[in-house]
Amino acid sequence: MNKHLIKKYNVPGPRYTSYPTVPYWENDTxxxxxxKQxxxxxxxxxxxxxxxxxxxHLPFCESMCTFCGCNKRITKKHEVEVPYIKSVLKEWKLYRELFGQRPVIKELHIGGGTPTFFSPENLEFLIVGILRGSHIAEEYEFSFEGHPNNTTEEHLKVLFDLGFRRVSFGVQDYNETVQKAIRRIQPFENVERVTKLARKIGYTSIGHDLIFGLPFQTVDDVKHTIEKTRLLNPDRIAFYSYAHVPWIKGNGQRGFDEADLPKAHQKQEMYQNGKQLLEENHYSEIGMDHFALRTDSLYQAVDEKRLHRNFMGYTASKTQLMVGLGVSAIGDSWYGxxxxxKGVEEYRSLIDNNILPVFRGHILNEEDVIIRKHILNLMCKFSTQWSAEEGRFSxxxxxxxxxxxxxxxxxxEIGSDHLKITTKGIxxxxxxxxxxxxxxxxxxxxAQLFSMTI
Structure with missing residues (x-):
């Protein structure tokens, strides 16, 4: 990849977990x-x-990680767990009442924050409450995000017994200088412990999240992290470009100086070297930022043309209705x-008054539906097609x-009725x-709303 193309295309851009993207939602309509309709x-x-x-969405964390762009609440007071869970369960009850019949849950994901901030007993209380009054699909996937430093064997066992088979662990980077800069001190031994535990218990998809472009990070650091990761052989790897957006996320991403971040061409070198290493170790590139072994459900979803992308990222199964529960969570009805x-107190107050805690959104028009289809195709298949009728769409x-x-x-490459992204274009x-x-x-x-694309 030459530096000219990097310089030319390294501009702020969305990550397209939705279309329209959040800044372009028409809240006035x-x-x-x-x-609800x-x-x-x-x-x-x-x-x-x-x-x-x-x-x-479980927002609580005991400490701030400066690379994180998620909505979180920093606290060491674990008495917040039960009141928050009760609000989430009541929100889910409001949605079930709206549907008028038992929903069939095909996919369930717990994110954060730090889901494993919550005790195993309280996570069980949450999931049992969610599943009560619902059906589970014949083929389903339950997953959660675990922090390697505080995920216990009990966490893994309790969730496994409730049907969870996929877990992802945030690794980021193994270099101590990088870890100190992002305030995420996390030894390899901790990641090794939870990965082996999850595998022993029976989890069939274990993921590691890695980030390139972090402060003080070098190409050798990325290589070292991937080499260490290879020893544990996770089923899938998310290999993200660090999204530096302190103008949106505030002081949480100001734990280092801008000069400490790698330049665009250095990040591209990190990506290329990382991708090569992953492919040498039998990981196939799946969509944007994701790599999986051929035995993983994400790879199989690509093979069977089932890969989907929503606010949870890439998923192995497509549903056109997603309900988001908890502070800042986003739902998708396919039409809107x-x-x-985003505030815990406001969220709980609205729930206490039997009001769905929504504060903004967007209802898609006909044009939005067409464009979303093409963007989803490009993100999931690296190609898209259009009908003759769409081709007349000026x-x-x-x-x-x-x-x-x-x-x-x-x-x-552009054809008469299709577009395909080349390997060079991925x-x-x-x-x-x-x-x-x-x-x-x-x-x-x-103003700049998005992270840089490279």
Whole structure:
């Protein structure tokens, strides 16, 4: 990858866990009533057959990690656990009452924050409460995020007994200087312990999250981290570019100086070396940022053309209805999106008053649906197709004309009814999706809203 292309395309851009992206949601045309209507419509259409996804956000952490862009509450007071869980269960009850019949849960993911901040007993209390009054799909996937420093054997056993078979552990980097800068001191031995425990208990998909582009990080650090990771042979690896957005996340990402971050060309070298090492060790690239062994469900989803992307990232099964529970959680009815309030106190107050704690959202129009389809295809398959009817959509013709420059740079190939991203173009998938992003084209943000694409 030459430095000219890196310099040319290293611009701020969305990660496309949704379209439209959150800054372009039309909150003035959105309402709680419209959100409820869109949810019920999708539920009645096919969620009984297809099932629904649940994302549960547990925001508490005992300490601040400066690389983190998630919504979290820093505290060492574990008495916050039970009151918060009761609010989440009541929120879920409000959704079940809206649906009018027992939902079928196909996918459930617990994220954070630090889910393993919660005791095993309280996590059991949460999941038992969620599953009560619901059906579980014949084929389902339950997963959670574990912190290697505080995930215990009891955590793993309790969740395994409740049906969880996938767990991801945040590793980031094994260099001590990098760990100190991001305030995440985490020895290899801790990661080794929980990985082996999970495998012994019977988890069938164990993931490690690695990040490149961190402060003080070098290419050799990335190589070292991947070599150590290889010893544990996780089933899937998320290999993320660090998203430096302190203007959005505040002081949480100000634990180091801007000069301590690698330059764009250094990050690209980290990515290329990391990708090569992963492929040499039999990990296949799956969508953007993700690698998996051929035996993992994520690889199989690609092979069977089932890979899907939503606010949880890449998933091995597609559902068109996702309910987000907890502070800041985002739901997707396929016709619209809605996000919960971000403050714990406000969230609990609304729930106590039997009000769904939504504070913003977007109802998709016909154009949004077309563009979302193409962006999802590009993110999940590195290709997309359009029908003759869509081909007459004037905006699509303009998009393809503007993408000609990327075709000249060897990043993609455009046919009469399709577009395919080349191997050379995969690192630039976000840029290619931006070419389809009509809302971004029509109104460029005055301030920087997104992380850099490279």
């Amino acid at each position: 959105f309402s709680l009533i419209r959100w 869109s949810l019920k419509q999708r539920f009645l259409e096919n969620s009984t057959e297809e099932g629904i996804s649940l994302y549960i 999106f809605a996000q919960n309030v 905006e699509l013709a303009d998009v393809l004309i503007q993408l000609k420059e990327m075709e000249s740079d060897g990043l993609l 690192p630039f998938v976000r840029n290619i999706c931006m070419g389809f992003d009509l809302r971004l084209k029509r109104k460029r943000p005055e």
